[in-house]
Each structure stands twice: as C-alpha cells, then as structure tokens.
Amino acid sequence: MLDPQSDDAQLDGSIPDVVAGTEFRAARDFLLDHRDDYDTAYRDFRWPKLETFNWAVDWFDGVLVVERPDQTALWLVEEDGSETKRSFAEMSSTAKQVAAWLRAQGVRRYDRILLMLGNQVELWEVMLAAVRIGAVVIPASTLLGPDDLRDRIERGRVDHVVARSADAAKFADIEGGWTHVAVGEPVQGWLAYDKAYEFGGDEAIEGRSRGDDPMLLYFTSGTTARPKLVGHTHSSYPIGHLSTMYWQGLRPGDVHLNISSPGWAKHAWSNVFAPWNAGATVLVVNQARFNAKALLDAVVRCGVTTFCAPPTVWRLLIQADLGAWTVPFRECVAAGEPLNPEVIEQVRAAWGITVRDGYGQTETTAQIGNPPGQPLKLGSMGRPLPGYRIVLADVLTGERVPDGAEGEICLDLGGEAAGDGSAERPVSLMKGYLDDDEHTAHAMRDGLYHTGDVAFRDADGYITYVGRTDDVFKASDYRISPFELESALIEHDAVVEAAVVPAPDPVRLAVVKAYVVLAEGHRPGPEMARELLRFARGRLAPYQRVRRIEFAELPKTISGKIRRVELRGQENSREGRGAHEYWEEDFPELKS
Structure with missing residues (x-):
C-alpha cells in the first residue's frame, strides 16, 4: 500500500520542478482569488495531480524563497519573553544543510524518521530536510512514554530517531538498529544534532519525489481502539492542505497562530502546510501551562491576523475577559472537535468576530467548514470544502440518506458512487493504513471513504455533527x-x-x-x-x-x-x- 514506486526518471531532486510548482500555484491562487466566493470555488476547483512533486523543493524553495526571502517564515515566542525568528531564506538554507548532514548519517529516500520534538526550530528544519530527501516522517508527541514509543518504532519500522535530549532515556530499552539523533545537550551514544550546523557537504538528493511517494506516517489518536498508521504522500498533505488554507482564510503575509502540539496531524495542518501554502508566517506561543492573558498579550503584540485553536482552548479563553484585548484577528477558526454554539456567541459578543468551525481527520485534510464571508449557522460545521464531495450514508445499508436524516460522513471516491459522475478520489485522502489491508478496504468500501462520524445535512447543504458512530x-x-x-x-x-x-x-x-x-x-x-x-x-x-x-x-x-x-x-x-x-x-x- 505504501511501497514506493521505482524511480526510473532519477531527476535531480535539488532543482525545482517548474511545471509542478506552476500547477500547484495555479490551484492555490484560484482558491485565494475566490476566498469569498464559495459557490465558484467549490464548483470549479480541481486538485492538481502531479506525477512528480516535492513541496520543500518545488514550492518552499522554488516559490516562497524566491518571492518572499526576507519575510518571517517561523516566529517562536517563549514564556520568558525571548523570541526566535527565521525568514523563508534562512529556513531554506538551514534545512538544506540539515538534509546534507542527515544524508551523511545514512538517511536515504523512503527511510522512516521518528520525529519527537517540541515547538522548536529544529522541528521545522527536520521536516523540510526530510521532505527534500524523500524520507518518511513519523511525528511523535513528546508526551509519549517508552511503551508507546516501542510500538511506534516496531510497527512503523523506524530507521532513524530525532528526539530531544531530555527524552533520550525513554528509548533506552527499545532495541533496534536505528540511528539516534539528540537535539539539545550531548547524550552518550546519540549523534549531536548541532553538528548539522557545522556540516559543509552536499546533500546529493537521489531523485525527484513522485506525487504518490510516501512522505508522512501518522499514528491516529486512538479514541476507540489501538492507533492505526495513516499513510500520506507528497501529494495528499502538501497539495491536500489547499482546502485547509481556504477554510482558514489564509492570505500571503498573514501572521498565523495555531494552538497545537507537535506529533499530531493538526500541527502539520496549521503549523506547516496550510500557512506556508499561503505564504504566511507561522507563529508559535510556547506555554508550559495554558495562560489566556499571556497568549492574548502575545496576539496583540505580534499582530496575529489568523487564529486557530481547538474547542478546549476556546472554552478556556472565554473564561477570561476577552473584551479587555483589542485583538488584530481577521479570521478565527476551530477544529479538532465540534465547537459549541455558546463559545461562538461569547467570542462574537466580545470581539465582533465569528469563530468558524471546520472538520477533518488525520486521514484527510479539512473536508467540511465555514469559509470566510459565508453565512454561518450556529451548531453546523459548514459545507463541503473545495475538492471534497461529501456523501451521508446509512450506517447499516450504506445507502445515501435524504436531507435531515442522520448518516455517516463519507467521501465520494468516484465510480458508481459518484452519482452524477463528477466526483473523483480526493488527492487529499490518505493512501491507506500501513500494513492493514483489511482496515483500508473496510474504510474505502462501496466507492466511499467512511469517516466513522455521523451528521445530518439541511436543505441549504450545511452539515451538523452528531457524533462518532461509537459515541451515539x-x-x-x-x-x-x-x-x-x-x-x-x-x-x-x-x-x-x-x-x-x-x-x-x-x-x-x-x-x-x-x-x-x-x-x-x-x-x-x-x-x-x-x-x-x-x-x-x-x-x-x-x-x-x-x-x-x-x-x-x-x-x-x-x-x-x-x-x-x-x-x-x-x-x-x-x-x-x-x-x-x-x-x-x-x-x-x-x-x-
């Protein structure tokens, strides 16, 4: 399922593919141009289908660095008031150096890297470097313990680990021939990541990444069962997050703040791909313990224009006196779980801003949402986003249900299920579950991808979440x-x-x-x-x-x-x- 194709072209992977970058940009610009015209965006958007595409080379280096070299790409604000800023040009230069050093340590195309870092510059450096090389990143939360890490290393067939020095002890009893790279203080038996900054060798990328080559491997959060391994490609996440960019209302030059922990899909959604697809600055406000006042002070000082947070954070924020801050937000969104109408009303009363809900999964990008400038119905997740054809199907029979009836949220994959023949498999859908053909086939049965979530749709096309099939x-x-x-x-x-x-x-x-x-x-x-x-x-x-x-x-x-x-x-x-x-x-x- 996730086995890479042979690279018979052997193109130079360090040279941007002009055609790939141009087609990706055309799709992106179409959504930017129609950010307030949902009907046109939804009707006319088509996913670019690229035979070869390397987001780090073709987009980050080939477009963002060329057009926005001095704009801040990454901005980290710490609790003690210190800050770290990196421009697009600086991020690119360092990521190339890290890629060259990782290659020298034996990292090759299709190798799997368990990446276990906090919100620190090295996280984004390794992500860009791995994409350049064509290695597969397995993001991992720093909260994971030894047993979870052993499971990920074994089932993920990990070749290399890049982790904080403080977490090295968690790997002490995990056997395997994987490379150990420590970020931070020196650790006996581990390679020091800082050596990458001194390396002067050539990265010597092996070849052009194909669009369906593996790029990311996510362990699901496991709310009802053992985590599954979700496989994404060089197309499904970089290209797929054009829908997320559209839903969030991101524009070039925005300062985008997303509250999310590394290791989970939402971090890649809104701290990597969606903002950098738009040409926006990624801002992170690091807090050991959530502090609404400190967060909102940083929002005002840093001029945050777009803000994304999970409902848990929004529920904590409304405990504060929101009206005490004159926030610079243009767009506010929420994702992760459905947003309660009471939260939307309180934020609107304090700031005059409507928090727009959205829906997606680790297996996809943003599927359903309330885009900017569109009427919002309290309690509804919104309407299908460009590139997605949503079907609500009876949980037992699989047949489509009428408006007003509850059904499982499914993605139309084309074929017989397409109905009018207009649907096709979304580029943004995972390639499948690693080493689990049974779960993959079950999720994609009957020409549909089954999300496991139940909702109903009204006559205007707005979809309201009901619950997980297991929770109702x-x-x-x-x-x-x-x-x-x-x-x-x-x-x-x-x-x-x-x-x-x-x-x-x-x-x-x-x-x-x-x-x-x-x-x-x-x-x-x-x-x-x-x-x-x-x-x-x-x-x-x-x-x-x-x-x-x-x-x-x-x-x-x-x-x-x-x-x-x-x-x-x-x-x-x-x-x-x-x-x-x-x-x-x-x-x-x-x-x-």
Whole structure:
C-alpha cells in the first residue's frame, strides 16, 4: 500500500520542478482569488495531480524563497519573553544543510524518521530536510512514554530517531538498529544534532519525489481502539492542505497562530502546510501551562491576523475577559472537535468576530467548514470544502440518506458512487493504513471513504455533527447525540467541559450521564449537581434529560480528544456510584 514506486526518471531532486510548482500555484491562487466566493470555488476547483512533486523543493524553495526571502517564515515566542525568528531564506538554507548532514548519517529516500520534538526550530528544519530527501516522517508527541514509543518504532519500522535530549532515556530499552539523533545537550551514544550546523557537504538528493511517494506516517489518536498508521504522500498533505488554507482564510503575509502540539496531524495542518501554502508566517506561543492573558498579550503584540485553536482552548479563553484585548484577528477558526454554539456567541459578543468551525481527520485534510464571508449557522460545521464531495450514508445499508436524516460522513471516491459522475478520489485522502489491508478496504468500501462520524445535512447543504458512530447511543429507545447535550451543559458559567455517555439502568436500559469539569471557583457537590440538572433540563427535550452527573476529570488522548469509550467502559463495569456522582432521584423536586 505504501511501497514506493521505482524511480526510473532519477531527476535531480535539488532543482525545482517548474511545471509542478506552476500547477500547484495555479490551484492555490484560484482558491485565494475566490476566498469569498464559495459557490465558484467549490464548483470549479480541481486538485492538481502531479506525477512528480516535492513541496520543500518545488514550492518552499522554488516559490516562497524566491518571492518572499526576507519575510518571517517561523516566529517562536517563549514564556520568558525571548523570541526566535527565521525568514523563508534562512529556513531554506538551514534545512538544506540539515538534509546534507542527515544524508551523511545514512538517511536515504523512503527511510522512516521518528520525529519527537517540541515547538522548536529544529522541528521545522527536520521536516523540510526530510521532505527534500524523500524520507518518511513519523511525528511523535513528546508526551509519549517508552511503551508507546516501542510500538511506534516496531510497527512503523523506524530507521532513524530525532528526539530531544531530555527524552533520550525513554528509548533506552527499545532495541533496534536505528540511528539516534539528540537535539539539545550531548547524550552518550546519540549523534549531536548541532553538528548539522557545522556540516559543509552536499546533500546529493537521489531523485525527484513522485506525487504518490510516501512522505508522512501518522499514528491516529486512538479514541476507540489501538492507533492505526495513516499513510500520506507528497501529494495528499502538501497539495491536500489547499482546502485547509481556504477554510482558514489564509492570505500571503498573514501572521498565523495555531494552538497545537507537535506529533499530531493538526500541527502539520496549521503549523506547516496550510500557512506556508499561503505564504504566511507561522507563529508559535510556547506555554508550559495554558495562560489566556499571556497568549492574548502575545496576539496583540505580534499582530496575529489568523487564529486557530481547538474547542478546549476556546472554552478556556472565554473564561477570561476577552473584551479587555483589542485583538488584530481577521479570521478565527476551530477544529479538532465540534465547537459549541455558546463559545461562538461569547467570542462574537466580545470581539465582533465569528469563530468558524471546520472538520477533518488525520486521514484527510479539512473536508467540511465555514469559509470566510459565508453565512454561518450556529451548531453546523459548514459545507463541503473545495475538492471534497461529501456523501451521508446509512450506517447499516450504506445507502445515501435524504436531507435531515442522520448518516455517516463519507467521501465520494468516484465510480458508481459518484452519482452524477463528477466526483473523483480526493488527492487529499490518505493512501491507506500501513500494513492493514483489511482496515483500508473496510474504510474505502462501496466507492466511499467512511469517516466513522455521523451528521445530518439541511436543505441549504450545511452539515451538523452528531457524533462518532461509537459515541451515539440510545436511552429509552431514543437516539442520543452526546455533542448536543454537552453543548447545552457548557452554556452554564460553572462548566468548562462535559462528556455525555450512557449509564446502565434496570428500567430504561440506559440513561444519560454527564461527566463534568467545573470552572475555577466552583466546587462539586449536591447544590451544583441540582443546579446543572435543572439547567440542562430547561434547554433539552424530555427524552434528552441528563439524569446523572459526576464531577471528575475527563480521560483524553495525548492529542486532547475526550475518550468517551473509556467512560462508557467505566460505567459498564462500575459497582455503585462515583465519589462525586449525583442522580436525579437525589432531588425529588426534579422528578416532576
């Protein structure tokens, strides 16, 4: 599935492919020119299909460095006030030197590099260098422990590791013949990354990268099962993130701030490909612990024009007095999980800016979203983005469902499923799951790519998220979407986060239970439980009634997604109540 093709052309990989760069630019410019004209952009956009394409050489070096050599490409702001800036020309020069040094250490085309760094300059240097060489990067979070790393090295068949010196000890008991490269203080037995800056050799790239050559290998965040290995190519992510650029509303020269941790797909989405596709500056504000005031102070000082953050961050931001900052934002977006309408309303009231929701997966780029300048419907993720043909299919039969009915979000791959014959396989879709033909075939059955997410579409084409196929459940024979109930709960000032799952019940088989995280200054107890049960009751239909509440921290993946599957398992195996759990029956006045 991810095996590279033979390189029979053997073109010089260090010379930009003018045709590839021109076709990519034409597609990009079309979306920039129609950023406020969704109908035209969606109808007429076509993915460029390039036989050969190396984003680092053909786009970063061949266009950005030529046209924007002195513009800041990367801007890192640290908690102590120090800053690091690199221009496009400086990033290119250093990445070439790093590529040459890595080649000298044995890194070759198609080799796999586990990259485990924080938000530091070396992360972007290695990414650009690896793309130049044609090596395959496996991003890894610095939060991973030895067992997770062993799994990634073994299943990912890793050839080289580039990691922070502080994390070197995590690899001590992991066997294998992989190269060890430490970034930071010297580590015994590891190559010192700093030596790359002293290297004067030629990188001697082996050949031109083909568009369908492997480039990235992601481990999914595993909210319901063991992480799968998602394979992306030199086309699917660099070219595919044109849709992400369009959704975010990025323009050349923007200063783009994205809150995301390295190691996960969203970091590549909005800290690498989408902003640099647009010719924007990537800004990172490093914080060991989230601090809304410090973040917003940096936003104002650095002149951030476009901002992207996950719903968790937005929910924390609205706890602050947003009106105290005159922010320079032109565009604000959210992705990772659905954005609650209450958050959108509060940000709009404070700043006069509408936070635009979007949807995508590790397996794809941004599929659905609210692009700039388009009407927004609260609670909706938006409409299909250029290059994507969205089908909502019955979870059991696979047949298309009518507007208003719930169905699984699927991508039309063409063929018989295309209907009018206009659809084709999106360039932005993963090549497949590594060494897992069964999961790949299942995900791409019946001429569709199946996301595993459920939604419904209204008559205007707007798509509203319902939940994961595994998260939606029945209570008293009614179908329950956790997201809708969670959105109602976080409208209360005391609630920062909520997760809704079914709890076993002898009469109804299952009732709605909410796990709740309280805002600072609020304490768990019967009075708070009574207040939240009453509050939710006033905002939800009778069949959606929250009947149990437990105050507790929410289990999450390393990437920050709530693991409802863990909460469901806890409910099914639990005997008795949790330490801070309250039932509707505890409050007779709520029983009517």
